[in-house]
Amino acid sequence: MISANSRKRDSARMQVRRYVMDLLWQHAGEAYHLPSNKELADELGIARSTAQLELKLLIEEGYLTAKHGVGTFTVPSKMQQFRAPLIGILNGDGKTIYEPFYIVSLKSHTATELAKQPALIQEIRLFSERENDLATELRGIDCNALVCFNVSSAMEPVLRETRKFRPVITVDMRIDGIPSVELDRREKGRALGRALLAENRTNVLFIQSERYRATTFLGVRDVFTEAGHTLPDECFLLNTTEGLSELLESGFHPQAVAPSLETFEEAAQILREHDIDLNEKCRLATFMFKPRKMQEPVLLFDFPFEEFGRQTAKVVSRLLENPDQEAEHIVFKHNYKTTVV
Structure with missing residues (x-):
C-alpha cells in the first residue's frame, strides 16, 4: 500500500519539476541560474531534501547542469523545443487520477490538434483545496491558454478569475463569460x-x-x-x-x-x-x-472527437491572437456515420 507520506512527497517533487519546466519555457535559449536548494525549498514550501532529490533527477535527465561552487543552471539546448505557445490542459479540479474512455478520448484528440498549431501541451495538476488558493495556483502556472474539460460548478468561479489573466476555454460544456466548444x-x-x-x-x-x-x-x-x-x-x-x-x-x-x-x-x-x-x-x-x-x-x-479538437484549436488560435475578444460559444454539428459491428 502507498503511504500518505509517499503521496505528499510525490506532489512536492512535482512542484519542483513544474518550477524547472516553467523556467525552461520562460527563459528559452538561456542558461538560467536557479536559486539555491534552500531558497527553492523555502519558496515552494517543501522540504529541502525533497527539492534536492528532484533537482538531482532533472540533472540526470539533462534538463539541468550543476557547476561546482557556482550553482545549478538550465541547459540551453533543452529549451529549443519550448519556442511554441504553451497550452495547459485541465481536467476537472486538477486532482483527477482515473479517467474514463470519454474524457481520455476527448482530451487526447484535443491535445493532438492543439499540438499541430504547433503548441506545447502541459497537463495541469493542482494541489490547493480552497477556491481562492486554486485561483492563485492556476495564475502562477505559466501557459498561454488554459483548455478545460469536465468542469464542476465549484470550479466555475475559479476559471472566471483565471480568465482575467489568460485565455480560458471549456470543452464540451458552456460557462457564461468563458469561450467554449460544444457538440449539438x-x-x-x-x-x-x-x-x-x-x-x-x-x-x-x-x-x-x-x-x-x-x-x-x-x-x-x-x-x-x-x-x-x-x-x-x-x-x-x-x-x-x-x-x-x-x-x-x-x-x-x-x-x-x-x-x-x-x-x-x-x-x-x-x-x-x-x-x-x-x-x-x-x-x-x-x-x-x-x-x-x-x-x-x-x-x-462515430463520435466527433477529432472535430472537437479541431474546433477547440481554432478558438485557441484566435484567442492567442486577440486575448481580449468577447467569449465565443461554438456549437458544431456532425455528419454521423453508422455501422453495425
Whole structure:
C-alpha cells in the first residue's frame, strides 16, 4: 500500500519539476541560474531534501547542469523545443487520477490538434483545496491558454478569475463569460432517431445520464414525433439498470436499447436473461465503442472527437491572437456515420 507520506512527497517533487519546466519555457535559449536548494525549498514550501532529490533527477535527465561552487543552471539546448505557445490542459479540479474512455478520448484528440498549431501541451495538476488558493495556483502556472474539460460548478468561479489573466476555454460544456466548444447533442439525437426509424425500431429504451435526457433524448423524440411515434418518459432509465427487469417483466419488448458505457454490459446481460433477442429483434446502440465481451451486433455511431479538437484549436488560435475578444460559444454539428459491428 502507498503511504500518505509517499503521496505528499510525490506532489512536492512535482512542484519542483513544474518550477524547472516553467523556467525552461520562460527563459528559452538561456542558461538560467536557479536559486539555491534552500531558497527553492523555502519558496515552494517543501522540504529541502525533497527539492534536492528532484533537482538531482532533472540533472540526470539533462534538463539541468550543476557547476561546482557556482550553482545549478538550465541547459540551453533543452529549451529549443519550448519556442511554441504553451497550452495547459485541465481536467476537472486538477486532482483527477482515473479517467474514463470519454474524457481520455476527448482530451487526447484535443491535445493532438492543439499540438499541430504547433503548441506545447502541459497537463495541469493542482494541489490547493480552497477556491481562492486554486485561483492563485492556476495564475502562477505559466501557459498561454488554459483548455478545460469536465468542469464542476465549484470550479466555475475559479476559471472566471483565471480568465482575467489568460485565455480560458471549456470543452464540451458552456460557462457564461468563458469561450467554449460544444457538440449539438440534440442533433446527435436526431441522427440516432433517424437510424432507428430506418430499421423500423420504435420501441426504444435509454439508460443514460441526465444530460443525455436533456439533449440527445429530446433529439430522438423530435424525429419520432415528426414520424407519428411517441417516446414516453418511462422508456428512459437514469443511468442505472435498476428497474430494467421490472420493465421487461411488465411486457415491454424493446426493439432498440441505448445504454451508457457504464451500464452497457449489465444491461445486455439482463436483456439476455429475459430472452430478448439481441441479434435481430433488439439492437443495442452506442456512440462510443462496442465492448469486447459483447458478442451480438451493435449499432455504432462515430463520435466527433477529432472535430472537437479541431474546433477547440481554432478558438485557441484566435484567442492567442486577440486575448481580449468577447467569449465565443461554438456549437458544431456532425455528419454521423453508422455501422453495425
